[in-house]
Amino acid sequence: MSRTIVPPQSTPVDEIPAVVTRLRSTFRAHTTYPLEWRKQQLRKLWWGFHDHENDVVAALHQDLRKPEHEALQSDGIWMKNAILDALSHIDKWVQEERLDVDLLGKMAAPSIRKEPLGVVLIIGAYNYPFQLTFAPLLGAIAAGNAVVVKPSEISSASAAVITTIIRECLDPDAFAVVNGAIPETSALLEQKFDKICYTGNGVVGRIVATAAAKHLTPTILELGGLNPCIITKNADAKLAARRICWGKALNGGQVCLAPDYAIVSSSKENEFVSAVADNWRKFYPQGPQASPDLARIVNERHFHRIKKMLDDTDGEIKVGGQTNEKEKYIDLTLVKVKDETDSLMKDEIFGPLLPYVVIDDVDDAIEFVNRVSDTPLAIYPFTNDKKEAEYILDRTRSGGVTVNDTIWHAASHKLPFGGVGESGMGSYRDKFGFDQFSHHRTTSRQPGGWFEKVLDARYPPYLPAKLAQYRLLIEKKPNFSRDGKVRTSWFGWFLSLGGGGAKTVVVKYVATILGMIALSPFLASFKKSCIS
Numbered sequence: 001m002s003r004t005i006v007p008p009q010s011t012p013v014d015e016i017p018a019v020v021t022r023l024r025s026t027f028r029a030h031t032t033y034p035l036e037w038r039k040q041q042l043r044k045l046w047w048g049f050h051d052h053e054n055d056v057v058a059a060l061h062q063d064l065r066k067p068e069h070e071a072l073q074s075d076g077i078w079m080k081n082a083i084l085d086a087l088s089h090i091d092k093w094v095q096e097e098r099l100d101v102d103l104l105g106k107m108a109a110p111s112i113r114k115e116p117l118g119v120v121l122i123i124g125a126y127n128y129p130f131q132l133t134f135a136p137l138l139g140a141i142a143a144g145n146a147v148v149v150k151p152s153e154i155s156s157a158s159a160a161v162i163t164t165i166i167r168e169c170l171d172p173d174a175f176a177v178v179n180g181a182i183p184e185t186s187a188l189l190e191q192k193f194d195k196i197c198y199t200g201n202g203v204v205g206r207i208v209a210t211a212a213a214k215h216l217t218p219t220i221l222e223l224g225g226l227n228p229c230i231i232t233k234n235a236d237a238k239l240a241a242r243r244i245c246w247g248k249a250l251n252g253g254q255v256c257l258a259p260d261y262a263i264v265s266s267s268k269e270n271e272f273v274s275a276v277a278d279n280w281r282k283f284y285p286q287g288p289q290a291s292p293d294l295a296r297i298v299n300e301r302h303f304h305r306i307k308k309m310l311d312d313t314d315g316e317i318k319v320g321g322q323t324n325e326k327e328k329y330i331d332l333t334l335v336k337v338k339d340e341t342d343s344l345m346k347d348e349i350f351g352p353l354l355p356y357v358v359i360d361d362v363d364d365a366i367e368f369v370n371r372v373s374d375t376p377l378a379i380y381p382f383t384n385d386k387k388e389a390e391y392i393l394d395r396t397r398s399g400g401v402t403v404n405d406t407i408w409h410a411a412s413h414k415l416p417f418g419g420v421g422e423s424g425m426g427s428y429r430d431k432f433g434f435d436q437f438s439h440h441r442t443t444s445r446q447p448g449g450w451f452e453k454v455l456d457a458r459y460p461p462y463l464p465a466k467l468a469q470y471r472l473l474i475e476k477k478p479n480f481s482r483d484g485k486v487r488t489s490w491f492g493w494f495l496s497l498g499g500g501g502a503k504t505v506v507v508k509y510v511a512t513i514l515g516m517i518a519l520s521p522f523l524a525s526f527k528k529s530c531i532s
């Protein structure tokens with residue numbers, strides 16, 4: 001029998017300052033610095049995830065009716081693999097980085113120390129409640145920070161399991177969970193943190209950034225946007241439809257990276273529409289509503305928000321269109337719309353609807369994308385013409401891109417993930433997460449008194465001779481003229497056998513030597529005949 005996971009109690013607002021103070025004193029006591037301590041936290045976290053795998057799956061089912069397959073693929077197994085990979089590489093990440101500098105600075109052995117920032121706040125969203133709190137947490141632990149986690153109150157069963165895993169596995173003096181909604185998050189945001197990582201919508205993103213600015217706290221903002229698919233006349237429309245269907249069906253469309261609309265070349269429209277219908281049938285042989293493989297909309301508010309978008313459309317429904325309020329069920333629905341003024345094109349959908357427009361010219365499609373939202377979280381060009389794909393990438397912006405598929409650039413826990421402009425700032429995961437939660441402290445260690453002879457030229461009185469010495473030894477010469485053109489150094493050109501990159505020059509030298517060896521018998525006999 002399936003059990004019900006009880007939502008966590010909200011943290012009393014007046015206790016929140018003390019939670020942050022406790023973590024700050026732990027940080028100041030250096031508890032979080034030792035590498036072995038960080039590794040132990042990560043190892044315990046892996047076991048926590050492993051031992052609570054069934055709870056993770058059950059919570060995601062209760063909150064979103066997320067299928068077990070998806071729960072493990074992008075939250076359970078995904079997180080465990082991310083932790084193991086971090087443990088395999090953390091020794092390298094924490095290493096001080098040696099830097100190569102000019103002659104004068106070299107003796108001070110400059111480097112970058114990777115230092116923790118302090119106390120970090122992570123605010124999660126409801127759609128991937130585990131991944132979106134634990135993936136940044138992983139980077140923050142690896143970098144040696146103390147962390148407050150604030151799970152989304154909307155996925156309340158997941159919030160309960162997140163609370164259990166953190167409280168059971170991690171050092172309570174360094175890691176805390178604050179549960180609740182707006183009052184609790186607002187109380188948290190009054191506190192000073194050393195970094196805030198927020199995932200969610202842009203309206204609240206602005207509230208978070210404003211609160212952070214009061215303390216000069218840097219933020220990572222993981223927001224949403226309207227992610228386009230562009231299916232050009234050079235695309236495999238059937239394959240595009242299958243891959244778009246996957247990206248749209250995942251978590252019932254409640255994915256920040258889900259396609260929000262498609263632009264379809266008229267030559268591909270019929271093939272695309274019938275392939276979408278065909279795929280839904282193949283994905284859900286018993287029908288999507290009866291299938292256990294399709295998640296539900298998280299709550300009534302979001303159900304009505306999405307349904308209203310569909311009710312208000314002036315477009316033509318090509319596939320799907322049914323809804324069921326009791327089950328918070330919405331069909332995977334494909335709608336042909338006229339332009340971006342349609343109700344389905346105004347905001348991020350975050351549900352299983354997919355509007356599309358027909359545009360033939362690639363430049364017009366690019367213009368449309370940039371007009372609708374010029375910095376979405378993702379862009380998905382579908383084309384078998386590699387040059388066309390590059391053309392689209394060069395003329396658009398987005399947090400990330402997958403060519404000829406959806407979501408894939410963000411599926412790996414090892415690749416940096418983040419937005420740009422309206423879709424957010426800062427990217428994390430794997431080493432990129434470690435770096436986000438570290439301060440890169442530039443460090444020089446100057447040699448002792450014996451080095452004063454060399455440094456003498458920097459001290460007053462500033463005699464002309466000292467400046468002349470400085471110019472002679474330190475000042476660099478440009479290799480370009482006033483009109484911005486690179487000057488050819490004939491000596492360099494001669495030495496490099498006519499120029500080129502390092503590889504080309506090596507190849508030229510090898511070819512010349514081999515050529516000379518091959519020609520040497522002829523040269524020898526030529527020399528002989530000249531002498532005789």
Ligand SMILES: NC(=O)c1ccc[n+]([C@@H]2O[C@H](COP(=O)([O-])OP(=O)(O)OC[C@H]3O[C@@H](n4cnc5c(N)ncnc54)[C@H](O)[C@@H]3O)[C@@H](O)[C@H]2O)c1
Pocket residue numbers: 123124125126127128132150151152153154180181182185186199200201202204207221222223224225255256257348350377419423424
């Ligand atoms: N880029 C990403 O990684 C990513 C991932 C998932 C979701 N998203 C985006 O998130 C959005 C959906 O999430 P959501 O925002 O509806 O999630 P949500 O409702 O779960 O809210 C996110 C967090 O904001 C807090 N919050 C809400 N209102 C607040 C307020 N007034 N002040 C302070 N905190 C407040 C909530 O308590 C919660 O922890 C979509 O736009 C989606 O694209 C982005």
Ligand SMILES: CC1=C(/C=C/C(C)=C/C=C/C(C)=C/C=C/C=C(C)/C=C/C=C(C)/C=C/C=C(\C)C=O)C(C)(C)CCC1
Pocket residue numbers: 073074127128254255256257410411412
């Ligand atoms: C390897 C070989 C084989 C086996 C292949 C198998 C078993 C392949 C399985 C592939 C699957 C299940 C891939 C699915 C991946 C989906 C992922 C990772 C989804 C991630 C979603 C994310 C991260 C969502 C994020 C959302 C966010 C951030 C916001 O809202 C054989 C057996 C075929 C033989 C050859 C070798």
